[in-house]
Amino acid sequence: MLDTIQAINKTAAFNRWAGFEVTRAADGEAELRMQWREEDMGQYAGFLHAGLIGAMLDTACGFAAATVAGRVLASHFSVNCLSPALGRAFIARGKVVKAGRKQVFTTAELYGQGDGDSLKLVATGTAILVPVEAPPPAK
Numbered sequence: 001m002l003d004t005i006q007a008i009n010k011t012a013a014f015n016r017w018a019g020f021e022v023t024r025a026a027d028g029e030a031e032l033r034m035q036w037r038e039e040d041m042g043q044y045a046g047f048l049h050a051g052l053i054g055a056m057l058d059t060a061c062g063f064a065a066a067t068v069a070g071r072v073l074a075s076h077f078s079v080n081c082l083s084p085a086l087g088r089a090f091i092a093r094g095k096v097v098k099a100g101r102k103q104v105f106t107t108a109e110l111y112g113q114g115d116g117d118s119l120k121l122v123a124t125g126t127a128i129l130v131p132v133e134a135p136p137p138a139k
């Protein structure tokens with residue numbers, strides 16, 4: 001399952017640009033890591049941009065859902081920014097709360113990694129994923 005999710009991760013140009021690495025994916029859980037880049041990831045005060053906070057939480061939730069439901073699309077996600085997102089790297093951990101037939105409810109946490117291995121919780125989020133068929137081939 002980890003290989004499958006890592007392969008999916010590589011197909012998204014955004015994920016490649018951001019440097020998302022899938023470090024765990026199994027049984028309704030997924031973990032994502034991203035190295036901080038000062039030159040193009042910051043907001044006005046130098047914290048991780050909220051767009052990237054949302055992207056990491058959304059992706060961790062989506063990959064967690066994919067481990068139990070296959071192909072999914074997000075119909076809703078929300079983000080709580082708890083503390084300035086600072087760190088030399090960021091780790092998002094997503095998990096499935098409930099996988100129904102039509103909706104998969106998920107939550108995720110985002111941690112900033114400080115010196116050494118210390119992790120600080122900087123944001124939390126939720127997402128609702130909808131299991132979908134493969135899209136029709138492009139005309």
Ligand SMILES: CC(C)(COP(=O)(O)OP(=O)(O)OC[C@H]1O[C@@H](n2cnc3c(N)ncnc32)[C@H](O)[C@@H]1OP(=O)(O)O)[C@@H](O)C(=O)NCCC(=O)NCCSC(=O)Cc1ccccc1
Nearest residue numbers: 058059060061062063066072073074075130132133134135
């Ligand atoms: C599929 C659903 C969520 C629910 O659909 P329903 O309630 O059944 O609604 P309905 O049938 O009324 O169709 C409405 C529209 O949906 C379109 N469509 C339907 N099925 C497919 C399909 N299989 N593929 C493509 N499109 C499909 C359909 O053509 C129609 O288009 P139209 O309005 O005519 O132009 C739909 O609202 C949607 O696609 N939202 C956007 C999702 C999105 O972009 N999310 C963000 C990115 S994913 C993410 O971030 C999370 C993640 C991370 C990592 C890994 C994985 C995930």
